[in-house]
Amino acid sequence: MTTLKILKYVLYDVLRSKMIIIYTLLLFAISFGIIYTGKDVSKAVISLLNIVLLVVPLVSIIFGTIHFYNSKEFMEMLLAMPVKRKNIFWAEYAGLSAALAAGFVLGTGLPLLLYGGAKGSFYLLLSGVFLTFIFTALAFLASVINKDKAKGIGISLVVWFYMSVIFDALVLVLYFVFSSYPLEKATIIVSALNPVDLARILILLKLDVSALMGYTGATLQQFFGSAFGILFSMGFLFLWVLMPTLLALSVFNRKNF
């Protein structure tokens, strides 16, 4: 109950933030532009995939980190009231994630809806929402561990860079080194270690372009295309939301303000 009371005011604050408004409008302009110029909504979904996988995590983790540090004094003020720490944490996290997710769904989903949608649109939006919640949680974790704002933002950037760029390079090296072994099952396990990868595979397979990925793609198609595969990926994405959030909450509960 107390969480909801605080959440209401966090939402008032975040939804009025210029950053969220710009983010929504920018996503709308890009999505609309891609669909309008390409004329093909299905192909536009593939182009939008890159935005979802790069821009959404980056904006969520950076805005999340800045928001946490800027709200530190406000949290202190709330902590001086008869409010439990966990209520403040959940209100801040849910408020920010929900506002960012709403901005993403409106900005990207509205142009898709206007053009009648396409196969994979739902998974594109769902993955974007998951990534928003995951990277906001990672932002809170980086911020709650570090007192210094610059250090917190630096760590957030490194986390984003690792998950969006470096991880793929490491996986490629791994596949190259062990190329003589059957790696199909390993691919599935490795993909679960990175939410960005998990989201990418999920959307690509729903778009029926997995044939371009060869034998491994076919294995993945078989796995992720099945009901179990979808449950597997959703389950891991959900775990990716839960783990950093609970870890950040546990540090927040012990934190000295």
Added chain:
Amino acid sequence: MIKIENLKKKFDKNEALKGVSLTLGEGTVAAVMGPNGSGKTTMLKCILGLVKADSGSIYVNDCHVNGECEYRKHIGYMPQYSCFPENLKVKEVMAMIKDIRGNNCTYDEELLEKLKIAEMNDKQIGQLSGGMKQRVSSAAAFLFGGDIIILDEPTAGLDPVSSEIVKNKILAEKAKGKLIIITSHIVSEVEAMADRIIYMLEGKIYFDSTKDELYSTTGKGNLNQAIASLIETAESEGKN
């Protein structure tokens, strides 16, 4: 109202509090003074539960402070810097405090009027000047009529009229039997309001007594000179 027993807190290698013990009763304005880094803020934050002590105990109205939040319904707090979200309107800030504190509290609408909070109601916090934000912050601390009010530099950044309103409010609340704890570097302000001076140095309470006792101990006629004499004594003791 507040009892602190052998409170210790360390931040990495820095010992912020080295066994602080203190008892504060009702109807008192206690000024916590001391140089930067002496442990004033850490002690106040321990009372509020913002900082978790390594050892020692704190009791607020006989309730042991051990992670529960209920005891804080008795406490009003004004931080040194305004801390409300930039995009919230002033009326939303006040509504939020009422929402969180609940309907059982009585709210001091008179103070809101005196500090002219209604005039700012529709303005967002980000649009207010530093002094206006402090007015909102001080109104928020006194709004719900808590038994204990903790004010960190209460008049810093306030215009003379608002500063006077807040000072009068502090004295009026003291007359009602409340405990008010202030930190301030403005000696004249402390002299005008406080009846008890707690001087902290390097994580310990160096001096804790009434103003009159402080004057007689140091042999000085005003607080400024008395504190200067205290610091000199502390420094010379440190050298020896």
